Amino acid sequence: MATFLIKSLVSQTTVKHSPSDHTSSRIEIKSALIPMKRCRSGKIPVLAASIRSENDHSTEAQKKKNGNAINLQSSLLLDAEYDVASKDAHPRPLSSTHSSNSVSNGPRLRVAYQGVRGAYSESAAQKVYPNCEAVPCEQFDTAFETVERWLVDRAVLPIENSLGGSIHRNYDLLLRHRLHIVGEVKYAVRHCLLANHGVKVEDLKRVLSHPQALAQCENTLTKLGLVREAVDDTAGAAKHVALQKLEDTGAVASSAAASIYGLNILAEDIQDDSDNVTRFLILAREPIIPGTDRPFKTSIVFSLEEGPGVLFKALAVFALRQINLTKIESRPLRKQPLRASDDGNSGLPKYFDYLFYVDFEASMADENAQNACRHLKEFATFLRVLGSYPVHTSMM
Numbered sequence: 200m201a202t203f204l205i206k207s208l209v210s211q212t213t214v215k216h217s218p219s220d221h222t223s224s225r226i227e228i229k230s231a232l233i234p235m236k237r238c239r240s241g242k243i244p245v246l247a248a249s250i251r252s253e254n255d256h257s258t259e260a261q262k263k264k265n266g267n268a269i270n271l272q273s274s275l276l277l278d279a280e281y282d283v284a285s286k287d288a289h290p291r292p293l294s295s296t297h298s299s300n301s302v303s304n305g306p307r308l309r310v311a312y313q314g315v316r317g318a319y320s321e322s323a324a325q326k327v328y329p330n331c332e333a334v335p336c337e338q339f340d341t342a343f344e345t346v347e348r349w350l351v352d353r354a355v356l357p358i359e360n361s362l363g364g365s366i367h368r369n370y371d372l373l374l375r376h377r378l379h380i381v382g383e384v385k386y387a388v389r390h391c392l393l394a395n396h397g398v399k400v401e402d403l404k405r406v407l408s409h410p411q412a413l414a415q416c417e418n419t420l421t422k423l424g425l426v427r428e429a430v431d432d433t434a435g436a437a438k439h440v441a442l443q444k445l446e447d448t449g450a451v452a453s454s455a456a457a458s459i460y461g462l463n464i465l466a467e468d469i470q471d472d473s474d475n476v477t478r479f480l481i482l483a484r485e486p487i488i489p490g491t492d493r494p495f496k497t498s499i500v501f502s503l504e505e506g507p508g509v510l511f512k513a514l515a516v517f518a519l520r521q522i523n524l525t526k527i528e529s530r531p532l533r534k535q536p537l538r539a540s541d542d543g544n545s546g547l548p549k550y551f552d553y554l555f556y557v558d559f560e561a562s563m564a565d566e567n568a569q570n571a572c573r574h575l576k577e578f579a580t581f582l583r584v585l586g587s588y589p590v591h592t593s594m595m
């Protein structure tokens with residue numbers, strides 16, 4: 200693959216251009232050290248603009264519409280890495296090593312999601328913020344970090360699915376990071392079996408996708424006798440199948456991913472149940488002020504002493520006040536995962552220690568909810584309110 204490396208000494212910016220890859224010739228711009236002034240008036244934008252004009256034949260109106268084209272007005276230009284396809288520009292997922300020099304200013308809200316373009320998480324982000332600039336991140340951790348480092352304004356991350364259950368990684372990350380839950384969104388996930396054009400179902404030996412998506416399509420994939428391989432996200436699986444021109448491998452992903460990466464849809468709605476809904480959390484640096492004007496939900500995490508009935512007692516603080524619980528999840532307390540045996544005979548640790556994540560249907564502005572948390576705090580060894588936010592009711 201021919202790669203042109205264009206270096207600007209003035210700016211110390213490296214622009215790597217790989218035009219031979221016709222589905223996504225790529226421009227990488229690594230230039231976080233450059234002050235913004237230069238972005239607006241200096242050499243770099245001209246360089247970037249001239250490269251864009253060679254590859255991007257879309258009209259200005261189209262670029263504005265898809266929102267992903269390199270935007271010379273954008274403060275992100277000198278901070279992000281972009282994949283530029285002939286018609287459409289694909290932002291390259293941010294990684295943890297990404298520079299943090301940019302600020303999230305500008306009129307459009309910048310929303311991080313995990314995966315690449317066409318991931319369900321991107322659709323969920325756009326469902327909540329239709330005009331947002333959706334920013335792909337390689338990993339869930341990266342999405343948390345980009346909010347913390349002011350690279351973006353929000354993150355939209357999956358927390359549970361109606362078929363596959365909880366996304367444990369994000370429960371763990373909620374505690375490791377100091378972001379606040381400011382909302383939730385439910386998104387109906389409709390999986391398709393995708394393959395390259397000309398490939399038939401009978402030709403397939405394996406299928407790639409996100410582990411959650413593979414779990415949600417367990418019955419269909421078993422019937423088809425396909426070997427499953429887990430990758431970071433559904434759209435990434437589709438991208439890989441397309442770029443590698445695989446003929447014995449399909450992907451489980453969205454119809455949006457099929458059109459972005461030019462794949463054929465071999466089967467639609469292959470999830471085990473037609474009601475396949477993923478709940479995503481919206482995370483921000485600052486909490487929202489809880490209200491009582493509409494239904495609110497509160498998410499907390501706590502740990503307890505070991506002993507009979509302690510969890511029962513913890514949950515009773517809500518039951519006593521008629522507060523409905525919508526979710527409970529336990530995760531190992533990683534910093535102190537085991538507690539020493541109290542019988543002292545074996546010398547081995549006896550108990551596992553847990554964190555309990557509970558969602559309850561009340562706003563922290565409600566005195567009843569405040570009293571419940573105060574009561575819980577009397578005997579919990581640790582308690583943190585992760586957020587109090589409006590309940591997402593409609594699936595539309």
Ligand SMILES: O=C(O)C(=O)C[C@]1(C(=O)O)C=C[C@@H](O)C=C1
Pocket residue numbers: 313314317318319320321357360366388409411412431432433434477
């Ligand atoms: O891979 C994607 O497309 C995602 O957005 C991730 C994810 C998940 O983590 O659960 C989101 C929704 C679906 O349930 C399947 C996968």
